[in-house]
Amino acid sequence: MKKPEITIGEKTLTPKRNPTMKMWRIITKQDERDTVEKMDMEQILDSRLDIIATIYEVDKDVLDDMDVADIIPAYRDIVKWIHGLIFPKLEEIPNSETVEEEKTKTK
Secondary structure, three states: OOOOOEEEOOEEEOOOOOOOHHHHHHHHHHHHHHHHOOOOHHHHHHHHHHHHHHHHOOOHHHHHHOOHHHHHHHHHHHHHHHHHHHHHHHHHOOOHHHHHHHHHHHO
């Protein structure tokens, strides 16, 4: 899956490395928080900016010039990218039923 990109001013940023488990936890916790807490728009955008800054490894201040309308789509692109990395790997893991069937066939 292609890495997401954002453009700040005239500079296009791409994540320097794949996300870590820590980032997955942060995003998961944020999604859970969104369903439980009532946050105002400033809190929502601010929390998304934190994640965007972490993924792109930039100071949050750099994102002050980011178009407000681009924040949520940039966050969604990050989540889709992470899912695109995780789910194909999960499909490669054999389930226990398949492993047991293979053992029976070889006997």
